[in-house]
Amino acid sequence: MAPTLSQQIIDRCLTLDFAAAGVAPAAPTKWSKHILEWLEGGKHGSMAYLAADMELRFDPRKVMEGTRSFLVVADLYSARGHEVPSRLGEPTPMGRIARYAQGRDYHHVMKRRLHSLADALRLEIPGCDFRTCVDTVPILERELAVAAGIGWQAKNTMVIHPRLGSYLLLGVVATTLELEPPAEQWTATDHCGTCTRCIEACPTQAITPYGVDGSRCISYLTIEHRTPIDPSLHAAIGDWMYGCDVCQEVCPHNSAREGGNGTPHAAYTPRLVYLNLAEVMDWTGVAREEAFRTSPMKRARLDMMKRNAVIVAGNALATGEHPGLRERLEALAGNSGETELVRQTAADVLRRVGHTG
Numbered sequence: 001m002a003p004t005l006s007q008q009i010i011d012r013c014l015t016l017d018f019a020a021a022g023v024a025p026a027a028p029t030k031w032s033k034h035i036l037e038w039l040e041g042g043k044h045g046s047m048a049y050l051a052a053d054m055e056l057r058f059d060p061r062k063v064m065e066g067t068r069s070f071l072v073v074a075d076l077y078s079a080r081g082h083e084v085p086s087r088l089g090e091p092t093p094m095g096r097i098a099r100y101a102q103g104r105d106y107h108h109v110m111k112r113r114l115h116s117l118a119d120a121l122r123l124e125i126p127g128c129d130f131r132t133c134v135d136t137v138p139i140l141e142r143e144l145a146v147a148a149g150i151g152w153q154a155k156n157t158m159v160i161h162p163r164l165g166s167y168l169l170l171g172v173v174a175t176t177l178e179l180e181p182p183a184e185q186w187t188a189t190d191h192c193g194t195c196t197r198c199i200e201a202c203p204t205q206a207i208t209p210y211g212v213d214g215s216r217c218i219s220y221l222t223i224e225h226r227t228p229i230d231p232s233l234h235a236a237i238g239d240w241m242y243g244c245d246v247c248q249e250v251c252p253h254n255s256a257r258e259g260g261n262g263t264p265h266a267a268y269t270p271r272l273v274y275l276n277l278a279e280v281m282d283w284t285g286v287a288r289e290e291a292f293r294t295s296p297m298k299r300a301r302l303d304m305m306k307r308n309a310v311i312v313a314g315n316a317l318a319t320g321e322h323p324g325l326r327e328r329l330e331a332l333a334g335n336s337g338e339t340e341l342v343r344q345t346a347a348d349v350l351r352r353v354g355h356t357g
Helices: 005-015 032-040 054-058 106-124 141-147 197-201 218-224 231-237 277-281 285-291 302-317 323-333 340-353
Strands: 020-025 069-076 094-097 130-133 168-175 240-242 274-276
Touching (some): 020 141, 032 054, 094 277, 106 130, 141 168, 218 231, 218 240, 240 274, 274 277, 285 302, 302 323
Parallel strands (some): 094 240
Antiparallel strands (some): 020 069, 069 168
């Protein structure tokens, strides 16, 4: 029997080095009540954009006129069982970067291949249209990924593939084609069971079963939050300079012991794993731009990166004496040339670790 059109398109995605692919019908979200309660509870923090475009979030069919189906793809960005140890207690303390941001910017890496596929399909199937979405359209990618058989949505809200784990980046293509899921497409089944490792391990206690309080999540605090971070959360941030992987690192489905594994896409080969705290606290705009030239970390402004470095430096000082770091914090706190965000954070950290100047 010849493969269906859906299967042919999925197979083409795999030849483009996507780790997984599937199709999902275009339908209104099943999570509208949950989303509204989450927003009403302020769990989106300062991410006001999450409360916008609700009509599209609730009904992804509106992403493009005539949308009937979605093609969902996933890139694997890190190998399971790969450890990224803390370097906070070393003579030269370093801050960690979340794995998804250690390599090239996934927006460009995924869009390039999806645009190429969409252009080819428009020529091969006249009258049909496609729109690619990689974090550029307010749709619920994870819900679509579950519907497309990429995985199940776990207790930490990540999508977990039964073989690949959760180190996945998602891309979506809306199409006017009527694509039926192939018979062999996996039907997402929740395999979290009674496990609560992610909930227990979260440093800021941001996770409840199948929900995350974004306002407390370290990834939100270090990437999205653009004002001072509550000092009560500083210690919990640990050595995370940009993002956080704790809930994924403790997940048994990301363990090397779980069996089959995929190979991360070459574009995500780690380029930046750690950042030198002292160097970041001295960064100029040019230095930041050079460090982030091909990185998704461009989302964090210079003063935000300095703020993060200051907090992690304070956590390093809590583990041992690092005179150079303390001197830099004191200099930043009194530097009128720095932004209020950096000065205030430095002052907060010095109060916490004990100012000796």
